Amino acid sequence: xxxxxxxxxxxxxxxxxxxxxxxxxxxxxxxxxxxxxxxxxxxxxxxxxxxxxxxxxxxxxxxxxxxxxxxxxxxxxxxxxxxxxxxxxxxxxxxxxxxxxxxxxxxxxxxxxxxxxxxxxxxxxxxxxxxxxxxxxxxxxxxxxxxxxxxxxxxxxxxxxxxxxxxxxxxxxxxxxxxxxxxxxxxxxxxxxxxxxxxxxxxxxxxxxxxxxxxxxxxxxxxxxxxxxxxxxxxxxxxxxxxxxxxxxxxxxxxxxxxxxxxxxxxxxxxxxxxxxxxxxxxxxxxxxxxxxxxxxxxxxxxxxxxxxxxxxxxxxxxxxxxxxxxxxxxxxxxxxxxxxxxxxxxxxxxxxxxxxxxxxxxxxxxxxxxxxxxxxxxxxxxxxxxxxxxxxxxxxxxxxxxxxxxxxxxxxxxxxxxxxxxxxxxxxxxxxxxxxxxxxxxxxxxxxxxxxxxxxxxxxxxxxxxxxxxxxxxxxxxxxxxxxxxxxxxxxxxxxxxxxxxxxxxxxxxxxxxxxxxxxxxxxxxxxxxxxxxxxxxxxxxxxxxxxxxxxxxxxxxxxxxxxxxxxxxxxxxxxxxxxxxxxxxxxxxxxxxxxxxxxxxxxxxxxxxxxxxxxxxxxxxxxxxxxxxxxxxxxxxx
Amino acid sequence: xxxxxxxxxxxxxxxxxxxxxxxxxxxxxxxxxxxxxxxxxxxxxxxxxxxxxxxxxxxxxxxxxxxxxxxxxxxxxxxxxxxxxxxxxxxxxxxxxxxxxxxxxxxxxxxxxxxxxxxxxxxxxxxxxxxxxxxxxxxxxxxxxxxxxxxxxxxxxxxxxxxxxxxxxxxxxxxxxxxxxxxxxxxxxxx
Amino acid sequence: xxxxxxxxxxxxxxxxxxxxxxxxxxxxxxxxxxxxxxxxxxxxxxxxxxxxxxxxxxxxxxxxxxxxxxxxxxxxxxxxxxxxxxxxxxxxxxxxxxxxx
Numbered sequence: 001x002x003x004x005x006x007x008x009x010x011x012x013x014x015x016x017x018x019x020x021x022x023x024x025x026x027x028x029x030x031x032x033x034x035x036x037x038x039x040x041x042x043x044x045x046x047x048x049x050x051x052x053x054x055x056x057x058x059x060x061x062x063x064x065x066x067x068x069x070x071x072x073x074x075x076x077x078x079x080x081x082x083x084x085x086x087x088x089x090x091x092x093x094x095x096x097x098x099x100x101x102x103x104x105x106x107x108x109x110x111x112x113x114x115x116x117x118x119x120x121x122x123x124x125x126x127x128x129x130x131x132x133x134x135x136x137x138x139x140x141x142x143x144x145x146x147x148x149x150x151x152x153x154x155x156x157x158x159x160x161x162x163x164x165x166x167x168x169x170x171x172x173x174x175x176x177x178x179x180x181x182x183x184x185x186x187x188x189x190x191x192x193x194x195x196x197x198x199x200x201x202x203x204x205x206x207x208x209x210x211x212x213x214x215x216x217x218x219x220x221x222x223x224x225x226x227x228x229x230x231x232x233x234x235x236x237x238x239x240x241x242x243x244x245x246x247x248x249x250x251x252x253x254x255x256x257x258x259x260x261x262x263x264x265x266x267x268x269x270x271x272x273x274x275x276x277x278x279x280x281x282x283x284x285x286x287x288x289x290x291x292x293x294x295x296x297x298x299x300x301x302x303x304x305x306x307x308x309x310x311x312x313x314x315x316x317x318x319x320x321x322x323x324x325x326x327x328x329x330x331x332x333x334x335x336x337x338x339x340x341x342x343x344x345x346x347x348x349x350x351x352x353x354x355x356x357x358x359x360x361x362x363x364x365x366x367x368x369x370x371x372x373x374x375x376x377x378x379x380x381x382x383x384x385x386x387x388x389x390x391x392x393x394x395x396x397x398x399x400x401x402x403x404x405x406x407x408x409x410x411x412x413x414x415x416x417x418x419x420x421x422x423x424x425x426x427x428x429x430x431x432x433x434x435x436x437x438x439x440x441x442x443x444x445x446x447x448x449x450x451x452x453x454x455x456x457x458x459x460x461x462x463x464x465x466x467x468x469x470x471x472x473x474x475x476x477x478x479x480x481x482x483x484x485x486x487x488x489x490x491x492x493x494x495x496x497x498x499x500x501x502x503x504x505x506x507x508x509x510x511x512x513x514x515x516x517x518x519x520x521x522x523x524x525x526x527x528x529x530x531x532x533x534x535x536x537x538x539x540x541x542x543x544x545x546x547x548x549x550x551x552x553x554x555x556x557x558x559x560x561x562x563x564x565x566x567x568x569x570x571x572x573x574x575x576x577x578x579x580x581x582x583x584x585x586x587x588x589x590x591x592x593x594x595x596x597x598x599x600x601x602x603x604x605x606x607x608x609x610x611x612x613x614x615x616x617x618x619x620x621x622x623x624x625x626x627x628x629x630x631x632x633x634x635x636x637x638x639x640x
Numbered sequence: 641x642x643x644x645x646x647x648x649x650x651x652x653x654x655x656x657x658x659x660x661x662x663x664x665x666x667x668x669x670x671x672x673x674x675x676x677x678x679x680x681x682x683x684x685x686x687x688x689x690x691x692x693x694x695x696x697x698x699x700x701x702x703x704x705x706x707x708x709x710x711x712x713x714x715x716x717x718x719x720x721x722x723x724x725x726x727x728x729x730x731x732x733x734x735x736x737x738x739x740x741x742x743x744x745x746x747x748x749x750x751x752x753x754x755x756x757x758x759x760x761x762x763x764x765x766x767x768x769x770x771x772x773x774x775x776x777x778x779x780x781x782x783x784x785x786x787x788x789x790x791x792x793x794x795x796x797x798x799x800x801x802x803x804x805x806x807x808x809x810x811x812x813x814x815x816x817x818x819x820x821x822x823x824x825x826x827x828x829x830x831x
Numbered sequence: 832x833x834x835x836x837x838x839x840x841x842x843x844x845x846x847x848x849x850x851x852x853x854x855x856x857x858x859x860x861x862x863x864x865x866x867x868x869x870x871x872x873x874x875x876x877x878x879x880x881x882x883x884x885x886x887x888x889x890x891x892x893x894x895x896x897x898x899x900x901x902x903x904x905x906x907x908x909x910x911x912x913x914x915x916x917x918x919x920x921x922x923x924x925x926x927x928x929x930x931x932x
Contacts, residue, residue: 596931597928597931598927598928598930599924599925599927599928599931600860600863600924600927601855601857601858601924604854605731605732605735605855608735608739608851608855612735612738612739615739615742615743616738616742618746619742619746622746644832644834647834647838651842654842654846655842655845655846655849658846658849658850658869659849661853661862661865661869662852662856662857662865667859667861667862670862674865674868674869677872678868678872681872681875681876684839684880685875685876688839688879688880688882688883690882690883690891690894692891692895693891696895696898700898701872701898701901701902705868705902708905708909709861709864709865711909712861712909712912713861715913716861716916716922731855732852732856733852735851735855736848736849736851736852736855737848739847739848739851740844740845740847743844743847744840744841747840771888772891772892772895775888775892776895783896787896787899787900790899790900790903791899791902791903793903794902794903794904794906794907795903795906797906797907797910798906798910799910800910801907801910801911801913802909802910802913802914
């Protein structure tokens with residue numbers, strides 16, 4: 001079993017290194033093919049491990065080598081495949097395989113084809129380290145690695161100013177959160193003496209609540225950055241500057257779920273501090289509503305899907321915060337499938353529409369892009385939570401959990417957000433695929449994507465439809481380690497009312513979206529309509545003016561301060577000191593150079609002077625050595 | 641008593657001679673004073689019972705070395721006095737005084753120790769020259785030979801450095817060739 | 832009055848100091864050589880004196896070799912001096928500053 005672990009872990013690394021050999025050369029098709037094959041190998045190995053775990057096998061634990069063994073600190077490169085990590089591995093490798101194959105077609109005409117696959121495989125490797133590690137330090141390595149690869153992939157088209165800015169924003173925001181995470185890690189080590197999961201979790205039971213609260217808060221701050229919770233959320237929408245397969249892999253299925261994974265993995269910690277869990281759940285709920293509201297009016301196709309991701313992440317945190325860790329994990333899995341599918345479909349549309357992103361400029365594409373239409377519609381249905389697709393099982397369980405724990409506010413907000421989710425998802429679908437063919441006004445000739453790309457997307461389609469079946473076996477599998485329990489709502493009637501009520505509410509939202517956007521009156525908004533000038537619209541489309549606030553009140557002052565520090569402190573003080581020291585040494589050298597006058601007489605004088613100096617020293621030390629006893633007596637008499 | 645008189649007399653003379661060497665502006669006077677100083681130093685050697693050394697001092701130093709200096713002086717114009725830009729007197733005198741004091745201090749130190757053991761002791765009843773010979777050719781044989789080689793090398797170096805055109809060998813050439821070269825030289829001088 | 836080792840050593844030191852004065856003062860290269868000879872001779876006196884007062888022949892041996900070395904040094908030194916003079920027509924130290932800097 002260990003060999004599957006190593007194959008699953010290192011195949012992406014091999015792929016990345018292999019593609020890295022060709023980054024400076026023009027597009028070579030085999031980098032994409034070999035990359036996809038290697039990731040597929042990783043997927044196969046992960047599936048083997050998952051079936052093994054499903055059948056009740058023991059978690060596979062390996063310690064590859066020691067990283068640090070200094071004093072009391074012992075951190076190995078260790079990996080564990082238990083129920084949680086096996087699930088994550090399967091999700092990551094499956095979506096990665098699909099995205100790799102898809103990218104062969106998507107990045108067809110791109111100059112940086114080889115570089116793209118190198119970064120992509122490197123990302124998969126980092127993510128695998130993250131989910132497979134058995135200690136917090138290894139998790140942090142993977143954490144940083146996915147941050148780096150995300151930076152490289154968002155800023156992939158580095159000639160674009162906006163892309164590099166977005167990449168920097170993502171990385172820096174992640175870094176700010178990583179500070180919190182590092183403090184959390186330090187606290188864990190300080191209080192428990194180990195960073196291994198099993199050791200730390202066992203030790204948590206002996207710590208007092210205050211310490212645990214701080215640890216929980218700081219670790220969650222790290223999760224907030226990675227999973228783009230408020231207020232560190234602005235980077236996710238801007239990350240859409242990267243190529244669409246990147247958005248599908250990183251910002252839908254894997255990296256942004258790393259925060260949720262952290263909370264799920266640390267469930268033993270968060271079970272001990274339920275008030276922090278409540279805070280997490282509340283924040284998640286708030287983010288869910290917040291993001292959904294911004295997606296309602298947005299005119300950028302990928303941004304709408306990004307806000308949708310943000311919203312669903314809020315759902316996951318709400319579940320995790322309420323203690324329903326297995327539900328969060330399950331929703332993570334299902335969400336990965338249909339969100340990746342949505343993104344890839346959006347990629348098809350973008351390609352067809354020559355990188356046009358405004359859905360108002362599209363319309364009626366279902367005639368030309370039949371399969372993409374079907375996939376995106378099914379993915380949206382899954383997202384909205386319609387029975388029997390995957391989203392229904394996961395989302396509804398979250399709502400049930402909230403209801404059963406008697407957190408009515410959370411339940412209400414999540415329910416309302418479900419309606420909003422359905423609305424904006426189908427607003428997008430209706431605008432793009434139904435109605436008039438507005439694209440003809442702009443002279444674009446769309447066509448369907450390549451065959452193989454559609455075939456690559458099909459596993460996601462199938463899973464988005466049937467993943468709900470796996471809820472029962474999934475629950476049985478993770479029951480052991482995730483302190484899971486079924487949620488029993490006291491009366492069956494209530495359950496049925498909730499289920500049916502939710503479905504009706506969501507269905508109404510879908511119908512309303514269709515009614516509003518699937519008619520001939522839809523035009524490209526040009527800033528003159530009444531709705532566009534209303535306060536709510538302005539607020540939402542500017543993302544509550546938060547990016548503006550960050551820019552004005554955080555970035556600009558910081559830049560000013562940096563400028564001041566650079567000119568006043570660095571140049572004038574630090575550089576001056578260093579240059580001064582160098583200047584002194586140089587000057588001394590210049591002055592002593594005069595000693596080398598070339599005049600023998602002068603040199604002879606110097607020679608005699610030097611010899612006399614040495615003789616003086618010899619005499620003084622000789623005398624001191626001879627009369628050392630008397631000297632000591634005198635010194636002690638003086639009181640030294 | 642005689643020893644004291646001799647010592648002080650020769651000491652005074654030596655110091656006077658060497659003082660002249662370092663202070664005079666005439667090169668010829670310096671040379672002569674140096675030669676005289678060497679002789680007086682050999683007197684010291686004789687007082688100390690180092691007969692062989694004294695004889696060597698006269699022969700080698702006064703005879704050979706000073707003769708070398710005298711020959712060397714022929715190359716330079718010695719009729720006019722040597723004009724020298726004076727360096728700072730205080731530094732010079734101060735440094736040498738300091739040197740003298742220090743050296744005396746250092747010399748005075750081991751005089752107190754009584755553990756000095758003679759390495760090659762003087763044998764009673766044997767003349768100094770004989771003793772020197774014994775020690776020189778047994779214990780100091782290798783330095784002796786090396787010194788000989790060094791002297792040889794110095795001699796060759798001196799010849800090479802000071803000699804004129806040495807690419808022609810007057811002993812190996814026939815008389816006609818020598819005439820030829822002489823004519824060429826004369827032609828150059830005349831034309 | 833008894834002449835002890837100290838007397839000879841003081842004499843040697845005085846001569847050494849005189850030699851040092853000469854070495855530092857003289858700008859004419861030939862006269863500089865003379866001062867060097869003074870230095871060597873003063874040391875010879877010291878060696879011979881110590882040899883006499885400790886009954887050890889090592890001092891005399893050393894003085895002997897010093898004399899030999901001084902002789903060869905003079906030979907080579909004068910040769911070089913002559914070559915320099917032929918080239919630059921001056922043996923004043925203040926003109927020999929090609930090793931400056």
